[in-house]
Amino acid sequence: MPVLKVIDRDGAEHDVEARSGLKLMEPLRELDYGIAAICGGMCSCATCHVYIDPEWATRLPPAMSDERELLSELAHLKPGSRLSCQVEMTDSLAGMRVTIAPDE
C-alpha cells in the first residue's frame, strides 16, 4: 500500500497509508490532524484542500473544471493546490508529499 508523507497544519510530518483506488481524501479525513471533507467528495465544499509538493503535482492528472472553479475561490490557493477528493491514489504516488491546507 502506498505511504504518503503528510504535513499537518503545525508543520509536523506523518507517514500515512493510502490505498490505491481510493481518493486521497479518504485516508486524510481519518486523521485527527486531517481534513474535514464535509461534502464527502462531491466537489462542493473545498474542506479537503491540500497542497501537493511541486515534484509530485505534475504527475497527477490535471484538475477538471469543477475542481478548478472551486479552488479559484479559495483564499489559500497556491501552486500545488488540489481538492483531495478529486485525486485518485495509485501505487506510483508512493512517497508523495501532501500538506494539509489552512482552514478557510
Ligand code: FES
Ligand atoms: S470533500 Fe468537499 S470538495 Fe472535496
